[in-house]
Each structure stands twice: as structure tokens, then as C-alpha cells.
Amino acid sequence: MAEQSPAQKLIGDFAPKLVQLTDDVLFGDVWEREVLSPRDRSLVTVTTLAALYRTEQLGSHLRRALDNGLTKDELVEAITHLAFYAGWPSAMSAITQLKDIVENQATGTE
Missing domain, CATH: 1.20.1290.10 (AhpD-like)
Known part of the structure; x- marks a missing residue:
């Protein structure tokens, strides 16, 4: 099993959609953009x-x-x-x- 992200550890069971957005959009897309x-x-x-x-x-x-x-x-x-x-x-x-x-x-x- 993959290690949980910090967001998953913090609120994974409580707010799974917010975790998904945090992991996929914020850290998976926004933080990975090449301009900065x-x-x-x-x-x-x-x-x-x-x-x-x-x-x-x-x-x-x-x-x-x-x-x-x-x-x-x-x-x-x-x-x-x-x-x-x-x-x-x-x-x-x-x-x-x-x-x-x-x-x-x-x-x-x-």
C-alpha cells in the first residue's frame, strides 16, 4: 500500500474530496507547473x-x-x-x- 499523503493522514477519512483536490490539483498540478x-x-x-x-x-x-x-x-x-x-x-x-x-x-x- 502506498504511503499516505500529509492531507490523507490529517483528514482523509473526514474529508476525502478535499484530500483528493489537495493531492491531485494543488500538489499534483499547481505545484508541478514549470514556470515557477x-x-x-x-x-x-x-x-x-x-x-x-x-x-x-x-x-x-x-x-x-x-x-x-x-x-x-x-x-x-x-x-x-x-x-x-x-x-x-x-x-x-x-x-x-x-x-x-x-x-x-x-x-x-x-
């Missing part, structure tokens, strides 16, 4: 989630951004930049999530 690299898509996604204070989804996308080649320093800079446009609380929330993720990855606890 996965790295660029991650930067756009992280900054949008941070700016809109969508903290529940932000952590997984910060991890994905690091996996897609963005560095900690690039993410810190992007979040610092958006503080002036999206608001200090949004940036502080995003930066503390990033700090926790980076520290946990460094210690192997994530």
Missing part, C-alpha cells in the same frame, strides 16, 4: 501564509521551503521584510515557528 520552481513557489506560499496569519498551515510550508532549497537566512530575510507590509505580529509568529523548526532539525527532534 518549487523553491519560488515555497517562497510565495510561506510569505503569503505569514502575511495572512495562517499559522496552522505555515509550519509545514516552512519545512517544505527548506526542503525545496530555501535557506534559513533567506526565510528570515523574507519574513523580516514582510513585517513592514503585513504587520509585526504576523512576522513574529512566522519567525518563531521557523526558529523552532530549524532548532528541531539541528537537534534531530523533528
Whole structure:
């Protein structure tokens, strides 16, 4: 049996159609389009989630951004930049999530 996607693990039994759309359309089509690299898509996604204070989804996308080649320093800079446009609380929330993720990855606890 194939490994379940993150969406399947989270809500597969509860909202199967939303999982299908997430897996097939969002990550299967939109994220795979060639005009923007996965790295660029991650930067756009992280900054949008941070700016809109969508903290529940932000952590997984910060991890994905690091996996897609963005560095900690690039993410810190992007979040610092958006503080002036999206608001200090949004940036502080995003930066503390990033700090926790980076520290946990460094210690192997994530």
C-alpha cells in the first residue's frame, strides 16, 4: 500500500474530496507547473501564509521551503521584510515557528 499523503493522514477519512483536490490539483498540478520552481513557489506560499496569519498551515510550508532549497537566512530575510507590509505580529509568529523548526532539525527532534 502506498504511503499516505500529509492531507490523507490529517483528514482523509473526514474529508476525502478535499484530500483528493489537495493531492491531485494543488500538489499534483499547481505545484508541478514549470514556470515557477518549487523553491519560488515555497517562497510565495510561506510569505503569503505569514502575511495572512495562517499559522496552522505555515509550519509545514516552512519545512517544505527548506526542503525545496530555501535557506534559513533567506526565510528570515523574507519574513523580516514582510513585517513592514503585513504587520509585526504576523512576522513574529512566522519567525518563531521557523526558529523552532530549524532548532528541531539541528537537534534531530523533528
